[in-house]
Amino acid sequence: MTRLPIDEVLPELLLALQERSGAVLVAEPGAGKTTRVPLALLDQPWLGGKKIVMLEPRRLAARSAAQYMAQLLGEKVGETVGYRVRLDSKVGPRTRIEVVTEGVLTRMLQDDPSLDEVGAVLFDEFHERHLHGDLGLALCLQAQSLLREELRLLVMSATLEAEPVAVLLGDAAVIHSKGRSYPVTTRYASARSTAPLEQAAGQTVLQALRETEGDALVFLPGAAEIRKAASWLRGQGLPSGVRLAELHGSLSLEEQAAAIAPCAPNERKIVLATSIAESSLTVEGIKIVVDSGLSRVPRFSPRTGLSRLETVPVSRDSADQRRGRAGRVAPGHCYRLWTEQEHPHLPQHTRPEMLDADLSALVLELAVWGTPDPSELQWLTPPPEAAYEGAAALLHSLNSLDRLGKPTAEGLRIAKLGMHPRLGAMLLAAEAQPEALDRACVLAALLSERDILGAERNVDIALRADALHSAGGSVPAAHRIRAQAGQWQRRVRERQREAGAPAQRHKGLAAWSDGSLLAYAYPDRIAQRRADGRYVMASGRGAVLPELQPLSRSPYLVVCELDDAGAEGRIRLAADISQAEIEACLTAHLVREEAVEWDPGTGSVRARRRVRLGAIVLSDNPLEGADPEAVADTLLAGIRLKGxxxxxxxxxxxxxxxxxxxxxxxxxxxxxxxxxxxxxxxxxxxxxxxxxxxxxxxxxxxxxxxxxxxxxxxxxxxxxxxEQVPTHITVPSGSRIPLDYSDPSSPVLAVRLQELFGWRETPRLVNGRLPVTLHLLSPSQRPVQVTKDLASFWEQAYFEVKKDLKGRYPKHYWPDNPYEAIATNRAKPRPSTS
DNA sequence: CTCTCCCT
Incomplete structure (x- = not known):
């Protein structure tokens, strides 16, 4: 065997694993860890003849690692070395090394929590920090501490921050290995370009082509930027012999293979790629890397239950990984579109998927594992609480978890199916009727994969299902989708044979439409039409169709996929559903309410009988004989609202x-x-x-x-x-004058001056404690004076006032001595008759 | 102006 850099540290690694039950191996790309380490461990005494399980983040990587190791042993895959990935496995009775993908390990652990036949679990490429890798490690750590002290755990990675993992593994040794790659020079931008990204990247590519030789790999965040950069470069007129290739995940396998393929002699190629070329696919013959420093990542929002794509700066680890792509065959060059000053401000490590992912599958797995409280496990990154709670609530609404967070019988079955719990709920709802189960499996498989009609603007999922049936093998992913649908169908059927016929749910409908099936998966995303193409979902959020299309007029939709695009999500995939189907399928979710509510418009109580599904109202009719208590209470509430x-x-x-x-x-x-x-x-x-x-x-x-x-x-x-605060006071003229209590701290008696002749003092209220405020008026009720002290008024102001009034009301009676004068409510007092 | 990558 050729010597590889890893061989130098193997003795150290073997020693570490002999002494302790865990180790961390940090090895640069090309060191050979993936193929050398499992074989080196095979005859270790502590393994006791048990199996080694090695985790790979991708199916392709799992298969090729197994292939390569088998070849080293001069065997076929499935003898000493085998693999297990979704939909495909090659393991035999003599298999000692199983290379598996991350989800497979979770299933192995759930089937046998003590991993009895396994002596060591190796986590390869752990720095990618996938959700299932983190979960697998947490479960293995608990299995090790409770059931299997001698189980060895080895975490391998290229750039991982090793210390926290070593601590998690119980003070494990950290072993470093050099890689085997050629030096790559790094050229930073002298200043951040203000030009559009495709132009900045394109210019750098042209510069690199002039300055150096070899093929170029350009990292851009997404397909849109790739298209723009390609057209910009073509517009510039590429040198002859330069071929432009695009590489991203929504291309067919054939198109991807063409992009990766080596060049003809005398040809150079520029590959414009997403992060797919960072670790998943290796492009041959690259000597130049141009890195935009951006990648597009999904961010799941627990608040909305939706994912949104965000364009974010890459981590330094990621940038180094990209740079390394230029040094696989010869020394190379890496051009970064950011400056050297900016570089230290990039995050060091890639964000663990745990922080941004939909956790529903993880929460269900933990419930099945028996630890509904995640703090019972040891995590490198614990699941964030909000996302955890959101997922638990969803699982509860899908009837997969009970109120205590324990899996229901259905939840247990859904976890074993290995699919998103939403889709699992749909399968189990449909299982009693064979045709319905068939269709549900097809829909679930379609929704588990990238959209097979990516460019299609019509969002109807039926279009995809039909394409799957009619297209034969011509639709690239069709084969795998059909295989997946078939596998789920067999699993459900198998279990039916063991357990007997399932109970028929979904009564009252003769046939199952796509919508009625999908309603079981997305009860919160039943959407009601507001206007053509505009909907509101049971969750209360708005959803819009990207353009008018046949589904735009449907009164109701089931929305399978939508982008979290601010206030209203953009619908990507949906199915038509009728109101009758909603009521038949989602009986448990319906709320029948007699609503007695306030209508501020008319200022009155409105009584309605409604059927609601979350925020949408399926029917709304006047309610006769509403509860009089409720009506009265609502009226009071209306009063309070108005004030x-x-x-x-x-x-x-x-x-x-x-x-x-x-x-x-x-x-x-x-x-x-x-x-x-x-x-x-x-x-x-x-x-x-x-x-x-x-x-x-x-x-x-x-x-x-x-x-x-x-x-x-x-x-x-x-x-x-x-007695204390009378409504009226009788004044000397004999009039009963009302008191004005608008300001309770100072009651007012407004009265014509002439009616008060004879009064010496201000009248007082409340046992004489509070003088009234006198508003003294002219004969024509115009205000003349305000006072609380009538005696002072008579003594002082009265003489001036009198003069003035006499001028204006000469016919009236203005005596010099108000104490002795006779009060009157007329111009002059009547002559005495006595 | 239309979607990143991956997995049971």
Whole structure:
């Protein structure tokens, strides 16, 4: 065997694993860890003849690692070395090394938590920090500590921050290995370009082609940027013999292979790629890397339950990985579109998927594992709480978890199916009817893969399902989707044979439409049409179709996929559904309510009988015979909403309120608080008994408000009120003048001056403690003077006032001595008759 | 102006 850099550290690694149950191996790309380490461990005494399981983040990597190791042993895959990935496995009775993808390990652990036949688990490429890799490690750590002390765990990675992992593994040794690659020079931009990205990248590519030789690999965040850069470069006129290739995940395998393929002699190629070329695919013959420093990543929002794509700066680890792509065959050059000064500000490591992912599958796995509380496990990055809670709530609504967070019988089965729990719920709902199960499996497989009609603007999922049937092998992913659908179908059927016929759900419908199946997966995304192409979903969020199309007029849709694009999500995939189907499928989710509500527009109570699914109303009819209590309560709520002015207070009522407020101001705690706020707070007490049968604010006019408020007083208080704060005062002229209590702290008596002749002092209220404020008026009721001290007025101001009034009202009676004068409500006092 | 990568 050729010597590889890893061989130098193998003895150290073997020793570490002999002494401890864990180790961390940090090896640069090309060191040979993936193929050398499992073979080197095979005859270790601690392994006791048990198996080695090695985790790979990709199916392709798992298969080729197994292939290569088998070749080294001079065997076929499936003998000593085998692999297991989704839909494909090659393992035999003698297999000692199983290379598996990350999801497979989770299933192995769930089937046998002690991993009895396994002596070591190796986590390759752990720095990629996939959700299932992190989960697998957490589960293995617990299996090790509770059941299998001798189980060896080895975490291998290219650039991982090794210390935290070593701590997690129980103070494990960290072993470093050099890689085997050629040096790559790094050229930073002298300044950040202000040009559009495709132009900045394109210019750098042209510069690199001039300065150096070899093929170029250009990292751009997404397909859109790749297209733009390609057209910009073509517009510039490429040198002859330069071939342009595009490489991203939505291309077919054939197109990808063409992009990767080596060049003809005398040809150079420029490959414009997404991060797919960072680790998943290796482009041959690259000597130049141009790195935009950006990548597009999904961010799941627990708040909306939706994912959004974000364009983010890459980590330094990632940038180094990209740079390394230029040094696989010969020394190379890497051009970075950011400056050397910016570089240290990039994050060091790639963000673990745990922080940004939909956790529903993870939460279900943990529930099945028996640890619904994630803090019982050891994590490198614990699941974020909000996302965890959101996922648990979704699983509960799908009936996969019970209230305690334990998996239901269905939840257990869904976890074993190995698919998103939403889709699992759909399969189990459909299982009783063979045709429905067939279709559900096809829909689930379609939704588990990239859209097979990527460019198609029509979002109807039926189009995809039909394409799958009609296209044969011509649709690139069709084969795998059909294989996946078939596998799920067999698993459900197998289990039916073991357990007997499943109960028929979904009563009342003769046939299952796509919509009625998908309703079981997306109960929160049933959408109701608001206008053509505009919908609101059961979750309360808006959703829009990207353009008008056949589905735009459907009254209801099931939205399978949508982008979180601000206020309204953009619908990517959906199916038509009828109201009858919604009511038949989602019985448990429907809320039948008798709503008694306030309508601020008409100022009245509205009683409706409704069927709701979350935020959408399926039917809404007038409700006869609504609960009188509820109607009255709602009317009171309406009054509170509008405020005190909603109460039709008569003049008398307002006066009474003023007087009562004055009495409570005077300090007696037994007087009821009749401030506006207090009255609104106590509507139930004083108003409610009188509003039964009423529905609107206008009907309140019928109520004798003054009487209702007066009823708040005891008999004694009522009497005291009349004595202390009378409604009227009889003035010397004999008139009964009303007191104005609008400001309870200062009651006002507005009266013509002439009617007061004879009074020496200001009249006082509340046992003489509070003088009234006199508004002294002219004969024509115009204000002349305001005073609380009548005696001073007579002594001082009166003489001036008198002069003035005499001029304006010469026929009136303006005596010099107001004390002795006879008060009058006429121009002059009547001559005495006695 | 239309979507990144990956997995049971």
């Amino acid at each position: 005190f002015s909603a109460l039709p207070m008569s003049k008398n009522a307002l006066s009474l309120l003023g007087r009562m407020r004055l009495m409570s101001l005077s300090g007696d705690p037994l007087w009821p608080d009749v401030s506006e706020g207090a009255l609104l707070d106590t509507l139930e007490h004083w108003l409610k008994p009188h509003v039964y049968g009423m529905r609107s604010l206008s009907e309140l006019n019928k109520l004798p408000m003054a009487q209702l408020i007066g009823d708040l007083l005891t008999w004694n208080q009522a009497r005291e009120l009349d």
